[in-house]
Amino acid sequence: MSTDQTGHDGANTPQSAGSPGESGPEFLQLITPAGERISHPEFDFWVRDITDDQLCSLFEDMTVIRRIDVEATALQRQGELALWPPLLGQEAAQIGSGRSLRADDFVFSSYRENGVAYCRGVDLTDLLRVWRGNASGGWDPYSINMATPQIIIGAQTLHATGYAMGIQNDGADAVAVTYFGDGATSEGDVNEAMVFAASFQVPVVFFCTNNHWAISEPVRLQSHIQLADRATGFGIPSMRVDGNDVLAVMAATRLALDRARRGGGPTFIEAVSYRMGPHTTADDPTRYRDANELEDWAAKDPISRLAGLLERKGLLTAELQQQVKDKADTVAAQMRRGCTTMPDPSPMDIFKNVYSTPNSWLERQQDHYARYLASFVDPAGAVSEEGAR
């Protein structure tokens, strides 16, 4: 397929992401797509302690977050959520990294890292709050040491870098971890974050999930080199890993975290994966990408890959599969219940928390609006429907 200088195809036809990845050197892999465990002289060290039980647990986590994703997508289709950003296909990247973090590490993510939030112990109802239009942030960041999802592309990489500057000042050995996509690497903020992180050698991990598509724009429109190679230009060591291989992601994340904790500064991880679903439930990927590409990636599915490994090890028993399915169903039902029974906020809530100290402009507007609402009070004392609207 020929492209012009900007990477745009001449014809408006479905296209292949044509990752800068596929033509370059291989990425780090510990489990083949067929589920075969392959050894790596350096990276085996970082997952040497993973027991069979833990492998089963990773399988459960990945299955559960896929189920959460399916359930939330259904909730959106049923009108319970305004929007949902599916993570289908990115389970290994999120669980492999999310399960590597310590409780006192702090995550600054994008809006697709619901699997990472699950690892942090998010309340499942809180996960949906933003998408239901119930709040502009789902949870108290300090309750799970994870900032609420960032919608401005790449802005959170600076927050993580600043947080890491604070960790460094405090003399602590925690790490700030920031998640972003391939599209974000084009944003100024991500580049400025790498400048600051390298200059101050702060404990931050840049976790870039290259899912190949920024809405309709393929990764080759963002970069003519591998994304991992961008970091080296800033003096930040980088790794390119198979993002659909949970052990490879885990090994790379653990290495990066360890380096940061020891004062070794930032690391950039490019987890090469694929967004199997739409960008959000409002998106139609059939308009811009080729069905064959989807098929190719389905063959590299992160969950079936781990299932393959478990099978080879004799761990994928009917009992385990039932147990995992039951857990996933329970979690999904719990989340659905939390969603549909979530109380609507009250009208005056819109004025809360704009400031932490009084603001005379806002107080006046708030007072006036309260009087307006009160003007609908009927003789029985109840605010009318119109007033509450």
Place this chain on the structure above:
Amino acid sequence: MTQLTFARAINAGLRKSLENDSKVILLGEDIGALGGVFRVTDGLQKDFGTHRVVDTPLAESAIVGTAVGLAYRGYRPVVEIQFDGFIYPAFDQIVSQVAKLHYRTRGAVKMPITIRVPFGGGIGSPEHHSESPEAYFTHTSGLRVVTVANPQDAYTVIQQAIACNDPVLYFEPKRRYHDKGEVDENADPASALPMDKARVLTDGSDVTLVAYGPLVKTALDAASAAADEGISIEVIDLRSLAPVDYEPVVASVRKTGRLVVTHEAAQSGGLGAEVAASITERCFYHLEAAPVRVTGFDIPYPYSKLEMHHLPGLDRILDGVDRALGRPNSLSGLEG
């Protein structure tokens, strides 16, 4: 009491804040060994170290964006934007992050960030060095915007801004950096006039003249000149631009019946429009004439040979006063 310039007064205020709270941390370009291009942070890195007074790479979005992360971690960052015209690369971090994180997290995350911005013209600088971008920020909920007009305020308000749990844009009138004034360094910022309150500077009965930042001095000079002609002007220093403290302005206009607002920023969509509209809403039956704005023009900040035409000076302000009073003025005879 000591005589200090504006710049030294802010420096002394920053020093106090650094001494009193170990979580205060300064970030900016050239603020370390150089002491800032205006020397406002002079000597602070030497005394507090490179981890409290941080020279950053040249990246404004990063300076503000990392301050957000530091605030998440419990720090109280004070950021220096080197010049007004350099704040635009940081605009997104300020209006989409700093301003909204308290709201977004339903109060869980505080953003006690102070963003210091030398602003305004009159120093003969090239492009991007003389702008008055305050209206962009007064329009953004979640931010507080203040400015100072004398060294005492410069000293106390910077400390109040740093102590405030909300983000504050602290606009420093750069053409006044070298003006001197009395400063009581023992003044307790907690018991001083709060930064969100306006201050009536002169008692007057004919016209209320509202100004802030660099034009407060010009407004006072205009009031003094008007007094020679028998016109009594009440000058109000707004101090806080978001929120504006309307009570003293309302009280003044109810007394004088006439309002003139002046600022260096362009007229359209500027703070003067907001003040004029708010006062009209609140004082319509007390007004003897339409509120008058004396402002910069709706032009890019001009080259320095002509900047004094753009900036409201004493005579343009007095012409505005004449319009408010219905006296002969430059627009006499012009309808609409």
